[in-house]
Amino acid sequence: MAEILPVEPFDLIIFGGTGDLSMRKLLPALFNRDRDQQFSPDSRIVAVSRAELDPDAFLKQVLDSLKEHNAYQKGDAEVWKRFAKRLLYVRLDGTKPDGWEPIADLFTQQAEKIRVFYLATSPGIYGPICQMLAQKGLVNRHGRVVLEKPIGHDLVSAEQINLEVGRVFQEDQVYRIDHYLGKESVQNLITLRFGNSLFEPLWRSGYIDHVQITVAESIGVGSRGDYYDKMGALRDMVQNHILQMLCLVAMEPPISLDQDIIRGEKIKVLRALRPIGVDEVKAKTVIGQYTEGVIGGSAVPGYESELKRKSPTETFVAIKAEIDNWRWANVPFYLRTGKRLPDRYSEIVIQFSPVKHSIFKPHMGELLPNTLNIRLQPNDGVTLSMMTKEPGPGGLRIRSMPLNLTFADAFERYYNNAYERLLMEVVRGNPALFMRRDEVETAWSWIDQIIGAWQATNTKPQPYMAGSWGPSRSALLMDRDHRAWHESQGW
């Protein structure tokens, strides 16, 4: 088993430090890394927010949250003692000039230490916070800023944020996080494609029939309604997570793992995405909004009841995307995501072309195309389905069978919190797993055009019952091409 290497001493300042992301994801991820002793004794974590909280109340809030999110486990008392010692709470409005002394003091003690500023706030204040950091002289040459998604809500707002942040930080100091890039299976895509000679010759038009990327969630919008209602499924999930996965599936083989080499290949894919304009938007996209229904045996409310108002926002989107280059000519990428679908299930399916000439008779069984299923969740892993002879006498019978690798079974050590990996990459100074400015902006251009086409054609979300796989038009989108969505196979 590979050794877990400690990271250099750092100070991590989290703006929005008592918010949902910090409590639910960031602090549990850091706690887990501290358990593995990856941090030096002088590494510190500072939570910044405007809330009035005394140090004890803050520590209690963190501990409760670590317990609630299963980071704190039995026997972790010593780890907690160590972790609590490095935690500090600072009450501060990051957009205002007052109250920065505790942070400045912290830095003067160790001027050359790595400084990570994590902006887990609303993107509208990323620029002003960076400006204050500069004004207060807090950005040293080891300074890094992490920007949570969404980077804006369209191309213009994203450009503005990137411009303002860019006035303070160089591009190689900016880490635009997409937590899907930290997921085990998404990272494994690179190893799968470029660590095996098996797939590369077949990874192209002529051998692959089509690709499907599904990110299904059974949860609704819950307490995030106000944020979500401004975004919708296309901006919330496709602009970032799904397009990033599409890039990793579709990019050309990079010459190395170097950060800008991989990102350079990804941007070529984004630039080759065929625009979807007014003439095609109805044929190539489907949007929906969930109504009340049943999931896992429990009744759940519809989107508008959760939101407590009427809304035109889509909670489901399916798209037929095409990539205009030599490798992917005539190979559609079907993308789909939604809330209140039957399961939490995310998967990339590479469906290979059908056998060119069948020698089998229909009574022997159905000849199904090979598929490579890359599962993100649950049960991260990879399954390759192959046609096999059913053993036994009584004539030849054929059947599709899976070759299955589930990471949690196959590997002794296994992390499923993507933030653990990504936070350590920030401290190590490796931006390869983060989105570069041009990637974010190019992705927005493609998305903006779809939104513009929906508006121009007055396309409205179709209702779908919570617990179903989205509006019926989603199945039709595939059916028209004589294809079907792969629903969760329950591997």
Ligand code: BG6
């Ligand atoms: C976030 C979206 O980026 O990803 C959420 O804003 C979504 O709406 C979440 O629920 C899904 O992440 P995961 O890791 O649970 O699949």
